[in-house]
Amino acid sequence: MLRYLGFRILQLVPILALASVGIFLMIHLVPGDPVLTVTGLEASAEQMARVRHEMGFDRSLFVQYFDWVGRVFSGDLGNSLVSQKPTTELIADRMPATFQLTIATMIIGLSIGIPMGLLSASRQRSWIDKAAATYSSFSLAVPTFVVGIVFILVFGVKLGWLPTASNYIPVWEDPGGALKSTIGPAFTLGFFVSGVIARFVRASMIEVLGLDYIRTGRAKGVGEAKLVYKHAFRAASLPTLTVVGIQFGTFLGGSLVTESVFNYPGIGRLILSAILNRDFVVVQGAVLVVVIIFTLVTLVTDILYSLLNPKIRSG
Amino acid sequence: MTSPDETEGGGVSSTKQPLMYAPRANKFKVGLRNFGQWAASEKAAAVAIGFLVILSLSAIAAPIVAPYDPLQQDLGSILNGPSWSHPFGTDELGRDLLSRVIFGGRISLATGAIAVAIAGSVGALAGLAAGYVEGFPGALIMRFMDFMLAVPGILLAITIAAVLGRGFWPATIAVTVISVPAFARLARASVLSTKEEEFVQSTRSAGAGHTYLMFRTIFPNALSPLIVQASVAAATAVLLEAALSFLGLGTQPPSPSWGMSLALGKSYLNQSVWYALMPGVVLTATVLSIDTIGRALQRTWGGSALDSAAGRGA
Numbered sequence: 001m002l003r004y005l006g007f008r009i010l011q012l013v014p015i016l017a018l019a020s021v022g023i024f025l026m027i028h029l030v031p032g033d034p035v036l037t038v039t040g041l042e043a044s045a046e047q048m049a050r051v052r053h054e055m056g057f058d059r060s061l062f063v064q065y066f067d068w069v070g071r072v073f074s075g076d077l078g079n080s081l082v083s084q085k086p087t088t089e090l091i092a093d094r095m096p097a098t099f100q101l102t103i104a105t106m107i108i109g110l111s112i113g114i115p116m117g118l119l120s121a122s123r124q125r126s127w128i129d130k131a132a133a134t135y136s137s138f139s140l141a142v143p144t145f146v147v148g149i150v151f152i153l154v155f156g157v158k159l160g161w162l163p164t165a166s167n168y169i170p171v172w173e174d175p176g177g178a179l180k181s182t183i184g185p186a187f188t189l190g191f192f193v194s195g196v197i198a199r200f201v202r203a204s205m206i207e208v209l210g211l212d213y214i215r216t217g218r219a220k221g222v223g224e225a226k227l228v229y230k231h232a233f234r235a236a237s238l239p240t241l242t243v244v245g246i247q248f249g250t251f252l253g254g255s256l257v258t259e260s261v262f263n264y265p266g267i268g269r270l271i272l273s274a275i276l277n278r279d280f281v282v283v284q285g286a287v288l289v290v291v292i293i294f295t296l297v298t299l300v301t302d303i304l305y306s307l308l309n310p311k312i313r314s315g
Numbered sequence: 316m317t318s319p320d321e322t323e324g325g326g327v328s329s330t331k332q333p334l335m336y337a338p339r340a341n342k343f344k345v346g347l348r349n350f351g352q353w354a355a356s357e358k359a360a361a362v363a364i365g366f367l368v369i370l371s372l373s374a375i376a377a378p379i380v381a382p383y384d385p386l387q388q389d390l391g392s393i394l395n396g397p398s399w400s401h402p403f404g405t406d407e408l409g410r411d412l413l414s415r416v417i418f419g420g421r422i423s424l425a426t427g428a429i430a431v432a433i434a435g436s437v438g439a440l441a442g443l444a445a446g447y448v449e450g451f452p453g454a455l456i457m458r459f460m461d462f463m464l465a466v467p468g469i470l471l472a473i474t475i476a477a478v479l480g481r482g483f484w485p486a487t488i489a490v491t492v493i494s495v496p497a498f499a500r501l502a503r504a505s506v507l508s509t510k511e512e513e514f515v516q517s518t519r520s521a522g523a524g525h526t527y528l529m530f531r532t533i534f535p536n537a538l539s540p541l542i543v544q545a546s547v548a549a550a551t552a553v554l555l556e557a558a559l560s561f562l563g564l565g566t567q568p569p570s571p572s573w574g575m576s577l578a579l580g581k582s583y584l585n586q587s588v589w590y591a592l593m594p595g596v597v598l599t600a601t602v603l604s605i606d607t608i609g610r611a612l613q614r615t616w617g618g619s620a621l622d623s624a625a626g627r628g629a
Contacts, residue, residue, distance in 0.1 A: 018462050026474055137610075140627060141603040143554050145561050145574075146595040149581050153591070157584045164584075192627070250467055257469065257558050257629045261581070268629075271470065272562065275477040287474070291466060 004306055008299055019291045020072075024065050027284045068284070077285030082277050087285035090270060094254075097168035098266035101189070101259075102251040104182045108190025109197055110244070116194070117201025121209065122228045132198055139195025148188040148261035155184070165263040185262045189255055193247050200243045204236040211235075238309050245301025252297060253290035353615065360611035363604035370601060374420035381414035385571045394587035404589035406579065412590065415571035416597050422483060422560075422572040423553050423601065430491040430552035431545050438498025439534075439541055445499065446506030447529050457503065460496035468493050469629035472555050476564045486565040490555045494548045501544050505537035539616040546609030550602045554627055557598050573598045 035043075035052045043051070052058050056067065071078065077087035120132040156164035162180055171178040208214065209232050217227050254267030263269075267286065274282035354361035373380045382402075389409030396404050403412035441460075445453035463471065472489040479485035509515060510533060518532045559565040560574025568575065573594040580591025 015462075018458070019466070022462055022466075026478065029478065137603065137606060141550065141554075141606050142599045143557055143561075143595075143602070144629060145558065145577060146599055149577065149584070149591050149595065152581075153584050153588060253467055253470070255629045256473060257561065260562060272473065275473060276563075278477075283474070287466070287470065290470065294467070 001306070005303065008302060012295060012299065015295060016292065019295075020069060020288060021065070023284055023287050023291070024068060025061075027280045028061055028064070072285075072288065077288070078281040080274075080282045081279045082274075082282075087282050090282060091267065091286055091289055094265060094267045094270045096170065097264065098252060098254045098259075098268070100168070100171060100178070101182055101185055101255075101264065101266055102248060104186035105189040105193060105251055106244070106248055108186055109193025109247070112190070112194035113197030114201055114240075116198040118205060118228065118233060120198070121202045121205030122224075124206065129202075132202070136195035136199045139191050142191075144188050144192060144255070144258045145261050147191055148184065148258055151184050151188060152262070167263075168265050181264075185255075185258050185264045188258050188261070189251060193251075196247060197240065197243060201236065201240050204239045205232055208232045208235045238305060241305055241308070242301055245297055245304075249294040249297030249301075252293050357611040357614070360608050363607040366600060366604045367608075370420055370597075371424055373417050374424050377418050377421055381411075381417045383411035383414040385410060385414045385418040386569050387411070394583055394590060396587065396589050403593040404587060406576070406590055407583055410571075412576075412593050415576060416573065416594055419571045419573045419576060419594065420597070420601075422566050422570070423556055423598070426483075426487045426490055426556040427549040427553045427605075429487050430494050430556075431549045434491045434494035434548060435498050435541065435545050438495040439502045439537075441495070442499035442502025442504075443506055443529055443534060443537070446503035446510065447525070447533070453503075456499065460499045463493065463496045464500075467629065468551075468627075469555065469558060472559060473562065473564060476559050481564055481567055483566045483570070486556055486559045489559065490552045493555070494552060497548060498541065498544060501540055502537055505540055506533055509533050509536045539612075543609055543613045543616065546605055546612060550605035550609070551627060553598070553605070554602055558629065 035048050035055070035057060049058075056064060059067075068078070075088065077091070079086055080090060083090075116132045116135065120126075120129040123129055152162075152164050155162040162184060166181040166184055169177040169181050171182075205228075209228070214227060214232055217231055218224075222231070254269070254271060256268040256272045258264070259266045259268040260272060267290065271283060271286045271290070274280075274286065354364070387410060389405065391409065392401070392405055393407055393409045394405060395401060395409075398404070401411050401413065403416060406412055406415070441456050445456040447453075471493050472486075475489035475492055476485045479488060515528065515532050519528060523532065556565060557572070557574035557577070560572040561578045563575070563578065565574055566572040576594040577591050577598075580587075580594065583590050
């Protein structure tokens, strides 16, 4: 187990190194002078040269990259070109909002997706199965901003139950307010996740239900419900864990579109506005954090998987 | 490959090489009959093809089909609901929404087609090469693809679009770039699985060169999963283009892309429901149709489960 763990953690090093180079290059190939973001368009040539030197943009890309990576290791992602605030602070401000949204999204996605997947796997080709298949096709095809707009239209504009723009209200401060402000974006993303999970649970359940030990159980007279919900689901939940982990990691990185639709102040909106403002220090730092979060969540998922499935450890 | 010509091989189920080998003389007739049978057994896909054909034709012939000029303003009737003269209603400048949706279809469908055509050929070639030439060059190509898959698709697309500026081409290039890795992976996987098969080995021992082996022997066997992938990628491309336009990074006003219409319509939800709803409905129907065709093709040809969720849901 330890060897496996060590191997998986070592694997992170090249991935993250490559990712950091990729992000850095992508940002620095941006046409347009980052100095203009700081000085404004009317700056004189000398002013610009001074700012460029102060910010270190006159050095070679190579030097700049290692300077950046070095600072990243000491927890410094640089200061925003627009607000002058440290990028780490900006990210830390937004992270709780995105975290709360992700948890709510996963709760909605799992509580719809798992029962639906189980039901359609145990009643293959029934009307439930067909309805569930239609549901998940829809959830994958409807763009999140369409779901979001319809949600706002129905619950915000027509019924007036919910605010048309969300704000981040921590759940421990005001549970009711938090529910009202998070349910919109969480439902929008949860609708998508539930379709992904339902489809996946169904597929892995069908695979497991065809295995010998289930047949043996059935022959021995184990009840169908116990067979499906206890024996088969336990085996099928393992591969499902991976999918859930990937979704969780993705949404922890912020959802640019959904957060924009609801004006929800998460990581996604931070990145989007930084991109639109050409605040490349923030883009670079935030995207790196997003990629690190995603890789770490995938790592934790893999470790959990191996803990639950001893076959992996030796292999 | 962009508009998967379903006449090819439709109806021929799960044999190893479903694509070729209809008698040459009446290939078209046989194809048509096969397609008819296939469509009868996949009714949802048949409806989806019908919808996409109508959509594509009206997009191509937009200036003839659209009842109004999509940019023509009529400040006397703004934010109206559907009526006989404006079936989808009007926007905040009194422009006809139906006409704007028809013209917007050009943008969405063009992005989907271009992205799949280019990403499909580049990705397939890269995957083919990476699978055929194992060792360092192949590994390098695939590690690069892995990196691209490690960054969430929409984030990568937005960054690329922002780097290139705003407009139709930046958005289309962004969507194309992020569509490449999936094709490369798929092509490589099918090359690796067919490479050691007997018919490839025997062709090789018969003296076939690398080019012949790669393109004439191995590639045709990798084609059906790639076509299925093309449909998934086309749907995702349409979705992403709409998302970019929605965020203001795609085609710029006054050009009537669906995503942008949705973003504009969102600010007028209080006055008119139809403004945001109509482009949303057509966009959803388009993505759903392409997905439906992809799933039907997958059922026909078999193959591994596709991850149609990848790159969506942001």
